[in-house]
Amino acid sequence: MDIFYLGTGASEGWPALFCQCSACAKARELGGKNLRSRTSVQIDGEYKFDVPPDTYHHVLTHGLNLSNIKHLIVTHCHGDHYYWQELQHRSAPFAHIYDDTGLDVYGDVWVEELADWERLARGGIRFNLIEANSSYDVGDARLHAFQANHFIDKGALIYVFEKDGISLLYGNDTGFFYEEVWDRLKDFKLDVVSLDCTHGEDDVWNNHMGIPAILETRSRMLKEGIAHDETIFVATHFSHNGRLLHHELEEVLNPQGFVVAYDGMRLAVSKGK
Numbered sequence: 001m002d003i004f005y006l007g008t009g010a011s012e013g014w015p016a017l018f019c020q021c022s023a024c025a026k027a028r029e030l031g032g033k034n035l036r037s038r039t040s041v042q043i044d045g046e047y048k049f050d051v052p053p054d055t056y057h058h059v060l061t062h063g064l065n066l067s068n069i070k071h072l073i074v075t076h077c078h079g080d081h082y083y084w085q086e087l088q089h090r091s092a093p094f095a096h097i098y099d100d101t102g103l104d105v106y107g108d109v110w111v112e113e114l115a116d117w118e119r120l121a122r123g124g125i126r127f128n129l130i131e132a133n134s135s136y137d138v139g140d141a142r143l144h145a146f147q148a149n150h151f152i153d154k155g156a157l158i159y160v161f162e163k164d165g166i167s168l169l170y171g172n173d174t175g176f177f178y179e180e181v182w183d184r185l186k187d188f189k190l191d192v193v194s195l196d197c198t199h200g201e202d203d204v205w206n207n208h209m210g211i212p213a214i215l216e217t218r219s220r221m222l223k224e225g226i227a228h229d230e231t232i233f234v235a236t237h238f239s240h241n242g243r244l245l246h247h248e249l250e251e252v253l254n255p256q257g258f259v260v261a262y263d264g265m266r267l268a269v270s271k272g273k
């Protein structure tokens with residue numbers, strides 16, 4: 001499985017659009033892995049999690065052509081993950097797609113409610129409703145949805161994505177998982193776990209997470225057999241309010257068994273690795 005982190009920042013990006021804080025100033029000065037656009041991950045060239053407002057930046061930076069994406073899986077309707085208006089550019093005259101098989105979008109009722117699906121259908125886009133605690137065929141993959149600890153007024157989903165014998169948990173945006181989700185995760189042995197670490201070293205457990213919460217998530221997964229010795233744990237979706245720069249995050253998280261994601265990071269995961 002080729003897991004391509006296109007963006008690894010929280011809602012406002014890092015450096016944040018309008019911010020004068022020292023963490024943003026340092027990111028501007030140091031550049032490189034400290035520059036974090038809004039969060040999205042592409043898998044095996046055909047699957048993508050979320051459509052953030054930085055999607056066009058991702059296309060330019062990484063030389064992508066989104067006509068290759070066949071399945072767009074949306075975590076929730078917050079604007080940093082779901083800038084649905086961009087999908088309008090999949091229809092003519094904005095796009096010319098030959099032998100088009102369409103684009104399937106997956107999301108909850110709030111994702112459905114926001115967009116103009118009649119308009120999007122003109123670009124070959126189909127909506128597929130996803131509910132927590134349910135499983136779906138998505139192309140050659142199997143998708144399992146769970147309620148995230150995030151945006152309690154409406155909702156958000158975390159996903160287990162299984163393909164070619166590899167299972168990935170895509171866990172943002174979310175706080176520490178609900179007990180009901182922990183129960184359900186016992187059915188899995190995850191190979192890759194990608195977690196929300198919005199708050200850096202701060203002790204935050206709800207809505208988003210900080211380092212103490214993701215460390216507890218890892219150790220509980222290992223203890224309960226949800227993860228194994230070679231499971232890759234990734235921290236992502238960082239905010240300037242968490243303060244730790246990329247090298248500082250690595251200093252804290254690498255010894256604890258975490259990879260710190262950055263924009264453009266690519267993981268090639270194969271069975272038996």
Ligand SMILES: [Zn+2]
Nearest residue numbers: 010011080173
């Ligand atoms: Zn977010």
Ligand SMILES: [Zn+2]
Nearest residue numbers: 019021024240
């Ligand atoms: Zn800032």
Ligand SMILES: [Zn+2]
Nearest residue numbers: 076078151173
């Ligand atoms: Zn959110």
